[in-house]
Amino acid sequence: MVNIKLLDCTLRDGGYVNNFDFKDKNISLISDNLALSGIDLIELGFLKDGTHSTDQTLFNSPEEAEKYATQTDSEYCLMIRPDWYDINQLTESKRIKHIRFAFHKRDIKLMLHQASIARSKGYKVYFNPVNVMSYEEKELKEILIELNKFTPEAIYIVDTFGSILPNDLDRLYEIFDHHIDEGIAIGLHLHENLSIALALACLFIEKLKEGTRKAYIDSSILGMGRIPGNLCTELIVNYLNQEKEVYTTEPIYELIQEVISPIKKVNNWGYMPAYALTGFYKVHRSYAEHLLNKPSITLNLLNIILLEIKYSDKALTFDKEYADLLYGKHS
Numbered sequence: 001m002v003n004i005k006l007l008d009c010t011l012r013d014g015g016y017v018n019n020f021d022f023k024d025k026n027i028s029l030i031s032d033n034l035a036l037s038g039i040d041l042i043e044l045g046f047l048k049d050g051t052h053s054t055d056q057t058l059f060n061s062p063e064e065a066e067k068y069a070t071q072t073d074s075e076y077c078l079m080i081r082p083d084w085y086d087i088n089q090l091t092e093s094k095r096i097k098h099i100r101f102a103f104h105k106r107d108i109k110l111m112l113h114q115a116s117i118a119r120s121k122g123y124k125v126y127f128n129p130v131n132v133m134s135y136e137e138k139e140l141k142e143i144l145i146e147l148n149k150f151t152p153e154a155i156y157i158v159d160t161f162g163s164i165l166p167n168d169l170d171r172l173y174e175i176f177d178h179h180i181d182e183g184i185a186i187g188l189h190l191h192e193n194l195s196i197a198l199a200l201a202c203l204f205i206e207k208l209k210e211g212t213r214k215a216y217i218d219s220s221i222l223g224m225g226r227i228p229g230n231l232c233t234e235l236i237v238n239y240l241n242q243e244k245e246v247y248t249t250e251p252i253y254e255l256i257q258e259v260i261s262p263i264k265k266v267n268n269w270g271y272m273p274a275y276a277l278t279g280f281y282k283v284h285r286s287y288a289e290h291l292l293n294k295p296s297i298t299l300n301l302l303n304i305i306l307l308e309i310k311y312s313d314k315a316l317t318f319d320k321e322y323a324d325l326l327y328g329k330h331s
Contacts, residue, residue, distance in 0.1 A: 002208040004215045004240065005040035006247070007187075008233050010260070011057040011068075012043040012079050014224035017267045020045065020056040026259050027057060027068050030221070033251035035071035037237070041098060041216070044068050047080045047090070062093035069095035077126075080114060082107050087114040092121045098153070100126040105135070108143065112150060125152045126216075128189065131160035132172060133282060134316050144179040154185035154216050159200075162193025162228065162279040169200055173207050185214035190231045192223055193279030195271045197231040202239065221252060222260045226285070228276075229269040274302055281310040286318035294327055304330050 011022065011030055022030065027044075034042045044065045045057030052058040059065045062078060069076040077098035080087075090099075099118045103111040115125045127147050132140060147155050157164075157172050164172070176186050188204050190197040201217055208215050219236050223229035234256065237247040274288040283306050291302055305326045309315055314322045 002205060002215065003212075004205065004208065004217060005185075006233070006236065006240070007041040007043060007077070007216050007218050008034050008039045008220060009043045009079075009189075009218050009230070010034075010220040010224050010233070012045050013218075013230055014220045014260075015045065015057050016226040017224055017269055018263055020058050021053065022057060022259075022263075023055045027055075028070075029259060030255055031068040031076075032071060033255050035074035036248065036251040038247045039074075039233070039237075041075045041077055042069075043077050043079060043100070044096070045078060046084070047078050047099075048084045049086055049089075061089050061091050062096045063091060066093060066095050079128075080118075082110045082114045085114070087117050090114075090118060090121060093123075097122070097124055098126065099123045100128055100156075102128040102130060102158070104130050105139075105143065108146070112146075115150060115152070125150070126154045126156065126187065127152050128156040128158050128187070130158055131316070132158055133161060133163050133168065137175065140175060141179050144176065148180045148184065151181065152184060154187040154214075155180055156187035156189050156216070156218075158189045159191055161282055161285060162191035162275065163282045164190070164200060165194070165196075166200065166203055169203055170207070173204065177211070177213060182213065185216055187216040187218065189218040191225070191279075192228040192230060192271060193275045193285070195228075195276070197223075198235050198239065201231055201236055205240075222256050222264065223269065224260055224263070225269060227269045227289070228271050273299055277303055277306050281306050281315070283309050283315045284318045287323055290318070290320060290323050291327060294331075296331065297327075301330060 031042055045059055048058050076096045079100045079102055081102050101111050101115055119125050190200055219231040219233040221233045223232040234252050241247055274292055278285045278288045291297055308326055
């Protein structure tokens with residue numbers, strides 16, 4: 001079996017759905033059940049500046065999250081976006097040993113500075129460059145070479161816009177595999193815009209079988225995340241169990257029924273044609289989110305607007321005024 005570890009990001013990425021407000025008892029239940037299921041790495045939330053409720057999975061320091069890292073046989077992590085966090089708040093932790101850095105290309109120097117501090121405090125460091133599909137190939141290779149020098153635990157293929165197709169994954173995997181050292185794992189973070197996350201994960205696993213590269217795959221329970229969501233933990237667990245039963249599914253199904261499904265009834269996520277369009281056109285998802293709230297918006301009108309955005313210089317960064325301008329022009 002290939003050397004794959006699953007990272008469940010329900011409490012972090014899933015938090016975009018409910019403003020990270022899972023309630024204290026549910027945070028504990030999700031963390032504990034993921035540990036019981038054998039998930040390799042459990043992401044407890046974001047380290048982010050601000051005043052946060054004890055019911056949220058947003059934390060100012062690792063100590064605030066440690067109360068949920070109770071299972072001694074499990075591994076826990078937190079995520080930092082360097083432009084959202086004062087790294088001076090980062091303290092050492094006995095229970096949380098992994099920190100992932102999600103960063104835009106403009107913040108790479110800041111990210112590497114923060115990652116150095118995190119490493120000096122005993123953390124294993126992971127790099128998640130936002131929206132790798134937005135990089136020109138030459139630019140991506142240069143950034144991977146720079147990240148490689150840091151020797152993180154993993155560098156991720158992050159499909160922020162949910163726009164990766166199988167041929168894109170083939171190309172990206174070859175670039176990552178060629179430009180980062182063998183000892184650094186390749187990670188995969190998928191979104192369900194095109195409703196092919198599991199298929200892409202399966203392709204990724206087949207690519208891994210060609211070599212000895214370690215890997216991480218991100219997922220969330222019931223795919224919880226901003227519409228349309230993420231790769232489902234229960235799906236990738238069952239897929240990997242076909243070869244060798246490593247993960248226990250009962251604790252995950254309990255969470256689906258008792259915790260996650262009730263959240264979905266209030267804050268729905270999942271496949272929607274509007275977000276498939278943003279995926280195919282490689283356009284920022286917030287355009288669809290914004291335009292869907294417009295009166296009399298139709299899928300055809302949305303398609304016309306998104307197509308115009310695709311061929312503009314506004315595709316990668318959400319511009320509300322530009323979206324409103326196009327809506328007025330075409331409606």
